[in-house]
Amino acid sequence: MEQFLAETEYFDISDPIIKIHLEKLDLSALSDKEKAIKLFYHVRDSIKYSVKPVDLKKTTYIASHVLQQAKSFCIPKAIALGTLARAVGIPSRLHFVDFINHRLSANLEQLWGTNVMAGHCYTELYLNGKWVKATVSLDKITCAKHKFRPVEFDGENDALLFDTDQEGRPHAEYIADHGTHSDMSLKLVTNIFESTYGPINKEFIDRNFQSSETTFK
Numbered sequence: 001m002e003q004f005l006a007e008t009e010y011f012d013i014s015d016p017i018i019k020i021h022l023e024k025l026d027l028s029a030l031s032d033k034e035k036a037i038k039l040f041y042h043v044r045d046s047i048k049y050s051v052k053p054v055d056l057k058k059t060t061y062i063a064s065h066v067l068q069q070a071k072s073f074c075i076p077k078a079i080a081l082g083t084l085a086r087a088v089g090i091p092s093r094l095h096f097v098d099f100i101n102h103r104l105s106a107n108l109e110q111l112w113g114t115n116v117m118a119g120h121c122y123t124e125l126y127l128n129g130k131w132v133k134a135t136v137s138l139d140k141i142t143c144a145k146h147k148f149r150p151v152e153f154d155g156e157n158d159a160l161l162f163d164t165d166q167e168g169r170p171h172a173e174y175i176a177d178h179g180t181h182s183d184m185s186l187k188l189v190t191n192i193f194e195s196t197y198g199p200i201n202k203e204f205i206d207r208n209f210q211s212s213e214t215t216f217k
Helices: 016-025 032-046 074-087 106-112 140-146 186-197 202-210
Strands: 092-101 116-127 130-134 172-181
Touching: 016 032, 016 074, 032 074, 032 116, 032 130, 032 140, 074 092, 074 116, 092 186, 116 172, 116 186, 172 186
Parallel strands: none
Antiparallel strands: 092 116, 092 172, 116 130
């Protein structure tokens, strides 16, 4: 389990920002399961979801940086949860998948040429002898606004995006699995992005960010 508890450039568990968040949450008297639940909701809802699937700047993915942002997307938020978990002794890893987003806005689907969210990421936490999946990407405000079913976490069962929204419309359809990883890899993420969206260059990134305000149907 050492690799899933280790500090890395991205999982910077000894950074003062990490310690500040843990002190505010006051987890000292809680079990690992209770700590994991509290950390899940802290990351899910303190950082609003903002789709930016082609941001490859290293600092974007460093946990201490992520936790200072008002908005972020699935990969940085997954790293933030994993880092906070490691800081309190809970092993964590990243799991990358692709899914069809049936609620993606028309402008983004046209821009990307697909409604596939490539390289979607969630955290896995090792609790009570097993790995449990925890998806913190969509905050409660975003869910309420777009009528998504909010992902809830009980520390025992996998918490993944739902295949339908609150009104029964199709939402997330998982189509590819890129496996679990003990650390973030920009090379891995770049390869996943380019396999779906084509060559990633400055023009593509600039267009993507300019068009990311309207994310969902």
